Amino acid sequence: MTNNTIIVWFRKDLRLHDNRAFTHAAKDGKIIPVYILSEEEEKSIGSASKWWLHYSLAHITERLAKYNIPLIVKKGSYKKVLEKLIDETSASGVYFNKCYDSANRAGEKRVVKQFEEANVVIKQFESDLLFTPGSVTNQKGEPYKIFTPFWKQVRKQYVAFPTHLPKLIESGVPRDYDIGKIYDLGLLPKHPWTKKFYTYWTPGEQHAINRWNTFLDEDIMSYDKERDFPAKDRVSRLSPYLAWGEISPRLIWHDIQRKLIQLDSRQQEEVHGQLEAFLRQLVWRDFAYHQLVTFPHVEDEPLKTEFKYFAWKNDQDHLDQWKQAKTGYPIVDAGMRELWETGWMHNRVRMITASFLIKHLLIHWKEGASWFRDTLVDHDRANNIMGWQWVAGSGYDASPYFRIFNPITQGDKFDPNGHYVRRWVPEIAALPTKYLFSPWTAPKEVLEEAGVELGQTYPEPIVDHKASRERALAVYQDMKHFVNELKNS
Structure with missing residues (x-):
């Protein structure tokens, strides 16, 4: 072990196994681990992910404690926090693993430029x-x-x-150093809805x-x-x-x-x-x-440029009904309830719910991506955006826009016994499976026997599938026609 003291800047790499920045720092010197919550990062993390991050930081704190190394947690700009930390600890270098979303990449460049000019050793690794x-x-x-x-x-x-940790890992954090508190980062949402997550998830490396x-x-x-x-x-x-x-x-x-x-x-x-x-x-x-x-513009713009001319609808009522699982389509509502309850949704159902928002309701994919960003514990910027552009047909390797999921037949095919829908939409659980994915088609006596009163105990469908499908295809054709006219003008 040398006398070097290395800052390990943790971000979306909250583990010790196969963490190249941490492994190399441990070999090169004493360790000063730090997590910094910047203003940009705080804005980019949704409520559910903040809940996860809080407990993930708590877990890695415990992991580091086994080596008698405290985790420093701070709030502020990356540059200022790291600069202060170097000044107070006389650290000789900063090691970190690269991130790839635009905000983090911009932050990395600023940090690298500043400290290279100050002759601080900067080492970047690929670990994600x-x-x-x-x-x-x-x-x-x-x-x-x-x-x-x-x-x-x-x-x-x-x-x-994967890399392996060295046998000797030594702390470089000065005694009595103000390491900060995870609670002071303010990650736990004030809204109590995340308390349900404890039932379903335990964050952390182990x-x-x-x-x-x-x-x-x-x-x-x-x-x-x-x-x-x-x-x-x-x-x-x-x-x-x-x-x-x-x-x-x-x-x-x-x-x-x-x-x-x-x-x-x-x-x-x-x-x-x-x-x-x-x-x-x-x-x-x-x-x-x-x-x-x-293609960094994928975060905000369609990869297929013709979709810039798509005539999206601005319908707040329909957007709210989708978010609140009140669409009247049981497989869609089941997925949205699973999301709200657990912070997660099965991938097949993600595609169904996304297709419904984009194609049945003609609401912009960015609205759905924003809601998922806030409510998913597994929000991953690249996956989320690419998934939504895939469903919208606006990505390079996307499902064609004219491929419109039928929420009735999707339910029949992928939840054939109705177990998933009955779990998340219990008010219609007594319906025969034949009518479970389209309750409005059930005879009056079947609804009564199942205790279902459409419009009261469960919503009427907010749109008609056939009419919505035809409308979506018409809007798509209008977009193509308009783009062709632009090209020929």
Whole structure:
């Protein structure tokens, strides 16, 4: 161990395993770990994610305490807090892992410029993704706009193994230093709705690893076959842990490779598709960030420029009914209730609810992305924006706009026994499955027997599916016609 003292600047990498900045700092000197909540960061984090961040910071504080290292938590500008910390501790360097959204990247550049000019050692590491943005390109050296060729290319590339912590890790935090308090960051929302999350989630690195090991041992073999059925719960639920960097994607990747090696050839053939399906989802997260870095305007604008001319409706009543799970379409309302209750929503249902907002209600995808940002514990900027642009048809590798999910048949197909809807919309649970996804089609006597009074105990549908579908397609055609006229004028 040298006499160097290194500041490790934590952000969305709240773990010790395979944390390259932390590992290298621990090898190079004594550790001063700090988390800084800047004004820009505070604005970009939704209420549910702030709840998660609070407890994730508490967890990593406990992890560091095992090495007798306190975590410093401060509120303020990155530059000022780090500058003060260097001055007060005589730290010789700042190590951190890169982030890829525009706000964090801008903050990184300011920090690097300031401290390099002051002759402070700055080291940046890649720890959040499998592949560094810009490292996966086609034969022309251009970034991929379509996922499938991106996926095929990365399957040929090397994924670095997770790093291991050195045996000796020493604190560089001065005694009696004012390390700050997590509660003083003001992350816990004043609205009590997040108190429900304790029932469903336990943030933190060790819980992420436990969750991953359980999924790898018990559920991953049925992932591809059953992941689209929300009642079966055959998904990993790792998304919030990945969003806050509590588990390494490289760890997941190599655990899967080891699992394949442990199987004989017949078993490998049987499970290969299941494991590949999960890896595709992990790589999709990389793809979203590669697109975010290459096309940063995706955060606010459609990637397909013609969608700038789409005639979105400004209907606050419909937007509120969607948020409050009062659309009258049970599969949509079930998803929105799951979101409000748990801070999470099954991915298949995310697509259904997003499609309904964008295409049945013609409300801009940015409204939905904003609501998800505030209510999802697993909010991930690149994934969230790319997901919404995918549904809207405005992304480069998107579902065509004219692909409009029918919320009735989607329910029939992916919740065939109605278990998911009955859990989240109990007021219609007594309806026969035949009518469960379209209660308004049930005969009067069936509704009465089930104790359902449309418009009273459960809403009437706020729009007609067929009419809404036709309206959405007409608006889409109008947009295409207008764009063609612009090109020809």
